[in-house]
Amino acid sequence: MLKSDRLSAEEVFEDPELKYCGECLRVCKKQSLDYGIGAYEFWGAAGYDHRFAIVSVCCEAELITYAERFPILKQRFIGRIKKLFSK
Numbered sequence: 001m002l003k004s005d006r007l008s009a010e011e012v013f014e015d016p017e018l019k020y021c022g023e024c025l026r027v028c029k030k031q032s033l034d035y036g037i038g039a040y041e042f043w044g045a046a047g048y049d050h051r052f053a054i055v056s057v058c059c060e061a062e063l064i065t066y067a068e069r070f071p072i073l074k075q076r077f078i079g080r081i082k083k084l085f086s087k
Contacts (some may be wrong), residue, residue: 020069022035023061 021028036049056063064072 019056020063021056021059021061022064022072023056023059025064025069025072026058028056028058028063030054030063031060033060048067 019028019030021027031054032052033055034050034052036051039046039048041047054062054063
């Protein structure tokens with residue numbers, strides 16, 4: 001991950017609606033990506049399909065809120081503990 005992909009301390013303080021990466025669970029910058037199929041033709045009518053999504057810069061994963069982050073962290077922690085004691 002590039003250093004520029006992470007938020008600075010000033011940006012963290014200024015943004016009350018911080019979003020976390022759904023994959024690595026870190027605070028990250030947001031970007032808009034187009035997941036549409038692009039140019040298409042349907043019965044002679046030409047069109048262009050756009051499906052914009054706001055994703056994280058670091059992993060291009062879905063953004064989650066602060067409250068949604070903790071159940072994921074808890075689940076990952078329990079999984080690691082089970083692996084540790086199952087041996």
